[in-house]
Every structure is written in structure tokens, then in C-alpha cells.
Amino acid sequence: MLSKEQNQLLTQTDRGTPMGELMRRYWLPALLSEEIPAPDCPPVQVRLLGEDLVAFRDTNGRIGLLAEACSHRGTSLFYGRNEEGGLRCIYHGWKYDAEGRVLDTPAEPAGSTFRQRVSHPAYPTREVGGMVFAYMGPPEREPLFPAYEWAGLPAEQCYATKAIQDCNYLQGLEGECDSSHLSFLHRSFRFELPSDTAPRYETEDTDFGVRLIALRDAPGGATYVRVSSFILPVACAVPVGRGGTSLDTSEGYEVHFYTPIDDTHSARFDFGFNRRRPIEPDEPVRRRAIGPGYRRFANAANHYLQDREKQRTENYTGMTDFGFGSFLAHDSCATESMGPLYDRSREHLGVSDLGVISVRRRLLDVVQAFQRGEQPAHVVTEPARNVMTHVTSFAEISDAANWRAEYPGLASSAEEARADVPGHARVSVASR
Numbered sequence: 422m423l424s425k426e427q428n429q430l431l432t433q434t435d436r437g438t439p440m441g442e443l444m445r446r447y448w449l450p451a452l453l454s455e456e457i458p459a460p461d462c463p464p465v466q467v468r469l470l471g472e473d474l475v476a477f478r479d480t481n482g483r484i485g486l487l488a489e490a491c492s493h494r495g496t497s498l499f500y501g502r503n504e505e506g507g508l509r510c511i512y513h514g515w516k517y518d519a520e521g522r523v524l525d526t527p528a529e530p531a532g533s534t535f536r537q538r539v540s541h542p543a544y545p546t547r548e549v550g551g552m553v554f555a556y557m558g559p560p561e562r563e564p565l566f567p568a569y570e571w572a573g574l575p576a577e578q579c580y581a582t583k584a585i586q587d588c589n590y591l592q593g594l595e596g597e598c599d600s601s602h603l604s605f606l607h608r609s610f611r612f613e614l615p616s617d618t619a620p621r622y623e624t625e626d627t628d629f630g631v632r633l634i635a636l637r638d639a640p641g642g643a644t645y646v647r648v649s650s651f652i653l654p655v656a657c658a659v660p661v662g663r664g665g666t667s668l669d670t671s672e673g674y675e676v677h678f679y680t681p682i683d684d685t686h687s688a689r690f691d692f693g694f695n696r697r698r699p700i701e702p703d704e705p706v707r708r709r710a711i712g713p714g715y716r717r718f719a720n721a722a723n724h725y726l727q728d729r730e731k732q733r734t735e736n737y738t739g740m741t742d743f744g745f746g747s748f749l750a751h752d753s754c755a756t757e758s759m760g761p762l763y764d765r766s767r768e769h770l771g772v773s774d775l776g777v778i779s780v781r782r783r784l785l786d787v788v789q790a791f792q793r794g795e796q797p798a799h800v801v802t803e804p805a806r807n808v809m810t811h812v813t814s815f816a817e818i819s820d821a822a823n824w825r826a827e828y829p830g831l832a833s834s835a836e837e838a839r840a841d842v843p844g845h846a847r848v849s850v851a852s853r
């Protein structure tokens with residue numbers, strides 16, 4: 422349970438709020454690369470942390486992320502012309518480059534230097550793994566992009582999807598840090614997830630966020646180990662295996678981001694990668710559940726397409742998942758039906774909510790430290806500290822008496838990780 426004040430502190434992200442200022446210190450996924458696929462393609466509207474922006478790809482392929490309202494008299498640049506190295510407002514022709522510089526004010530007298538005195542709000546971007554990340558904080562504080570193991574992979578080994586959520590970012594994020602819902606919300610009566618026994622939960626604070634561990638007894642005295650990572654400020658690395666099994670994550674995992682659109686909407690970005698091979702076209706199963714405008718086919722307006730007969734006979738929710746493993750409808754129903762901004766002073770948390778509790782506490786600690794003027798955790802500015810091998814996720818069966826001995830890469834900080842082997846490397850037992 423959170424007090425109303427704590428709930429407000431964690432969930433409000435407009436400019437000027439503590440969490441809003443904290444979020445602006447990180448690289449956040451803003452849109453998918455596919456939304457602005459080619460040079461000079463149409464611009465798109467992007468709303469982030471309560472700010473209305475427009476994204477475009479210029480003639481040279483550079484991405485601009487600008488305030489949507491033209492600096493002249495406020496017309497939306499979304500309707501602008503993307504031409505010859507800049508975006509031109511349709512009202513009086515002011516033209517902006519990707520950095521927000523005003524290149525042209527054609528209605529002003531020849532020789533006017535007026536344009537040089539205008540600076541239009543623009544944010545730097547990085548394109549990684551099919552997503553466009555934005556940094557919306559003070560320019561002099563721009564951090565390095567974290568050196569996650571997936572950040573340097575070729576595009577064909579990555580996939581990313583986006584779906585709009587009609588609720589605050591924290592509701593979605595908490596769902597990712599909540600291992601116990603797997604045995605209920607996503608249960609199918611046609612196959613069993615390895616979840617028959619009550620799991621034992623452990624969490625540990627790390628420099629990137631919180632490591633979340635769920636341990637279950639497996640046959641023959643073995644242990645089913647599920648490790649997720651909450652990554653500050655809005656992501657969770659989760660062990661979603663390839664080929665429809667939750668047991669083989671040796672090839673990669675997924676990272677789910679919940680970027681605040683505003684306080685009552687968020688954009689869920691699901692990123693996945695394969696360490697060894699290109700992604701097959703039908704592998705990103707979640708795509709089947711998402712329609713035009715990145716809206717899910719199953720949503721609150723149609724009761725998430727719930728079918729009560731299916732609920733009796735096929736799966737726990739009675740909702741289609743548009744192909745095994747998408748789960749989007751289930752998660753969205755669970756988190757959106759709490760309301761657009763859940764009041765956490767009304768909840769009752771149990772032992773199985775340890776993950777949610779730990780993640781909230783870590784976020785509260787980080788935002789309160791930030792309010793005291795401290796540098797936020799997981800904002801990396803020195804190349805020597807940009808080590809992320811300990812940010813990982815997997816689900817495997819361990820035969821070892823002490824499962825941890827098989828995963829020496831689970832360090833708690835970049836310093837420790839630097840001296841270590843990669844977190845995903847299994848030292849003694851091949852994954853099955």
C-alpha cells in the first residue's frame with residue numbers, strides 16, 4: 422500500500438513534477454522506427470510525459486523530435502511538409518531542422534536575422550533495436566546510452582512492438598514485476614506453465630534497478646529459476662523464450678518498456694532479440710493483437726473480447742491472445758481495469774507481491790534521492806561505468822544444490838560486473 426502522497430509522487434510525470442524531472446534524465450523509448458520508415462516520410466505525432474511532440478526523418482535520415490506547436494504562432498507541425506532537410510510549417514512556411522534550428526522564415530523581409538534568435542524545443546534521439554529513444558532532460562546532462570547486450574545487435578536479430586495503454590505507466594510496469602500472475606492471468610487449460618508449486622520470491626537492489634527472482638521446485642530435486650530485471654525507470658527484462666516455450670531463454674529475452682504518454686496513458690514497447698540468429702517474420706506474435714494507431718483489437722470498449730465459454734473451457738480469462746505468447750489482452754485488462762490512475766492507498770498487498778513492493782520502494786528511493794540533489798541511479802555518464810552485462814533475464818531449470826553458483830554473472834553493480842562473466846552465461850549446465 423502507498424500513501425496518497427507516495428502514489429502521486431510515483432505516478433505524475435509532467436514537466437516540473439519530481440518523477441517527471443527524474444524520467445527526463447533517462448533515454449526513454451518514444452516511438453518505433455517503423456513509424457518514420459524513410460527519409461522525408463510523413464511526420465508523426467508523439468505525446469511523451471505530457472508533452473506534445475512531432476517526430477520526422479529528414480532527407481539525410483536524421484530523426485527530429487520537436488515540440489508540435491510551431492514557434493511562430495503555434496500551428497501543429499504534424500501537418501507540415503517534410504522536405505529538403507527539414508520540416509516546414511504549413512501556415513507561414515517556417516522551416517525547422519532535426520535539432521530545432523529555424524532554417525527559414527520566408528514571410529520575413531530578405532536579410533532578416535529573426536530566425537536566429539528563435540530556438541524551438543527539440544530533443545536528441547537514438548535509434549536502437551527498431552525503437553527511437555528520446556532524451557528530454559537538460560542538454561548538459563545527456564547520459565550515455567546504456568550498453569545493454571542487445572543495444573549493439575544487428576536490426577534483423579531484434580523486433581519491437583508498441584501498444585497504447587489507457588492507464589498510468591506504473592500499472593503496466595508493476596505487472597511486469599509480478600511473477601505470480603503468470604499462474605493465473607495467463608493460464609491456459611491446454612498446457613501447464615511450470616508453476617504448480619508456490620514460488621519463493623527473492624529481490625535484490627542493483628545499480629540498474631531491482632533483480633527479481635522466482636524459484637520453484639522442479640522434478641528430481643531441481644529448481645526452476647526465473648530471473649527478471651526491473652531497469653530504471655520504466656522497463657523490465659522478462660524471460661520470454663523463443664518458439665513458444667517459457668523454458669528456453671538461452672537465445673534471448675524481452676524487455677518491456679512503459680513510457681508515460683501522460684498521467685493516464687502509456688505506451689508499452691515490447692522489445693525482443695535473438696543472440697544467435699535473425700528473427701523469423703511470424704515470431705513477434707504480439708503484432709497480431711495490435712491494430713491501426715497501435716491500439717489493441719481487444720480493449721475495454723469490447724470487454725477485451727472476453728468469451729465466457731472459452732473462460733470455462735480454454736483459458737483463465739476467456740480472452741484470445743491472437744497466437745500463443747502475446748498475452749496483451751490479459752495484461753491490459755488486468756491493468757487498465759484498475760482505472761486510469763489507480764489509488765494504491767486502497768490495495769492489500771501480500772507476500773507474493775514482493776516484486777511490486779521492491780520495485781516501488783526502489784523507485785521511491787531514487788526519486789527522493791533525486792529531490793535531494795543526488796545523481797539518479799542507472800544514469801551513466803562515464804564510459805568506464807557503462808557495463809550492463811549484469812542486466813539480464815532467463816528462465817531455466819538448475820540441477821545444482823545452489824543454483825546461484827551456476828550464474829556468477831548476477832552482479833549487483835557495473836563495478837562487480839566488469840570483473841565478471843556475462844550474466845546470461847551458464848557455467849556448468851547446458852540449457853534445455
Ligand code: FES
Nearest residue numbers: 491493494510513
Ligand atoms: S504558425 Fe508556423 S509558420 Fe506561422
Ligand SMILES: [Fe+2]
Nearest residue numbers: 596607748752
Ligand atoms: Fe502478464
